[in-house]
Amino acid sequence: MKMNFNFNIAGRRLASEPTGRAMCKLARLVLAALIPLTVLAQQPEYPPAPTTGTLSADGPSADQPADPSSDDTESMFPHLKDTRFWLSGQANFIFQTHPPFHADYSGPNSLLPVYEKATSRVLTLYTGVRLNNSTEILVDVEEAGGAALSTGLGLAGPPDLDIVRNPLLSKAPYLARGMIHKVIALSKDKVENDRGFLSLFDQLPRRRLELRFGKFSMPDFFDINSVGSDTHLQFSNWTVDNNGAWDYPADTRGYTVGFVADYEDRNWGFRFAEALMPKVANGIDLVWRPWQVHSENWEYELRKGFIPRKAGVVRLLAYTNYANMGIYRQAIENFEEGLTPAPEITDHPWHITRKYGFGINREQNLTRQLTAFARFGWDNGKTESFAYTEVDQTFAEGLGAHGVWWHRPQDRAGIAFVSNAICKDHQTYLAYGGLGFLLGDGGLRYGRENIVETYYTVHVWRGIYLAPGLQHIVNPGYNRDRGPVLIPAFRAHVEF
Secondary structure, X not given: OOOOOOOOOOOOOOOOOOHHHHHHHHHHHHHHHHHHHHHHOOOOOOOOOOOOOOOEOOOOOOEOOOOOOOOOOOOOOOOOOOOOEEEEEEEEEEEEEEOOOOEOOOOOOOOOOOOEEEEEEEEEEEEEXXXXXXXXXXXXXXXXXXXXXXHHOOOOOOOOOOOOOOOOOOOOOEEEEEEEEEEEEOOOOEEEOOOEOOEOOOEEEOOXXXXXXXXXXXXXXXXXXXXOOOOOOOOOOHHHHOOOOOOOOOOOOOOEEEEEEEEEOOOEEEEEEEEOXXXXXXXXXXXXXXXXXXXXXXXXXXXXXXXXXEOEEEEEEEEEEEEOOOEHHHHHHHHHOOOXXXXXXXXOOOOOEEEEEEEEEEEEEEEOOEEEEEEXXXXXXXXXXXXXXXXXXXXXXXXXXXXXXXXXOOOEEEEEEEEEEOOHHHHHHHHOOOOOOOOOOOOOOEOOEEEEEEEEEEEEEOOEEEEEEEEEEEOHHHEOOEOOEEEEEEEEEEEO
């Protein structure tokens, strides 16, 4: 039996912990999960799996993108194929700091205006087994540690997607993903697929229906972008790597439980997901009453370039959330009537309200090694920001370059700009001294939060990558009385 060693990280919102004991626990958890699975995996080998997000263009001579998530990323150990098993891992460390900056005032949920530094850590062990020619089981275990600048508060676009805002979470390794993946072939012809931690198949039917059940992170399958979705080798800001107005269902660490159905055809696809929502905003516990508290997500993907002979993709996203969310206008009225000493979005009896929103995700090859991307997102803004971050409207654009361009095939570089906004009721709530789960300066002179991020990832040796980066944030937390803030960063990433 040949084994697969590859290390890759699932950049999501994460917690804290010591490394040595944690890695031992990681190994024990994964062995316990895989031993019974290997007994089941005795059927003949033959593949399928998704290549969601692959750029395409009309005609065989179109420039194809150098996808940073593909198998051209080197690891510490060679990638062996032709096995039904998968075993890989990754380690990601992000150091960030900021010098003192101007602030007329600060509140309980402000980014601190004094010098700060913080380092986050995420260790992930990916495992899987292919049970037969169309079914596999995937199990990932994570350990997260370190800290965030100001414990992750004060910014609508926090600078490090690998951190978890809640420092009180358990420090033990945890199950990040555990899912069954089933592929239903709808055509006889096959296309090649890059094996990875989300799919072990080498090929898949060109037309197919993929079903996934279990625990996963919604951005594993929705709002993917080949040059703007990866905290390991690309950008690290929350609202650059994901659509900030997409309040996707997740617990504090960024995971949920549900199912995904994904239909894929030659140059288009459509996917739907139903998933659980947290009990409270950004909470660790999910509500196990899907008939009452739930989230629906839809995405249509067209793999077609808008520049002749250049590959491109457009993705159209929509979602609805039903949960115990407060209403900003009601919280403001309670304060104005003297019922609460300050606006309090959580001061209401249990009730189910709805949030909905839309998003557009666009990427376009400009040359074989240079890709432009853009996102736009909007939500209704009436109900409480609940699962991801406090953004009601967002626009992002950027460029990602692959190192083959300058004869460094494993290097990457990028620059992005994102502008975030909130609706009028949300602005008034914060101006009156209300607190969200991320924001709350005690007052507000509103302005859009504008962020520029740039990075350069250097391949040092085998699976070791180092990346200096820089973020510049104007109107942190939508407040023109604070900032701007400069956040230098340094990332070390290892693929095993």
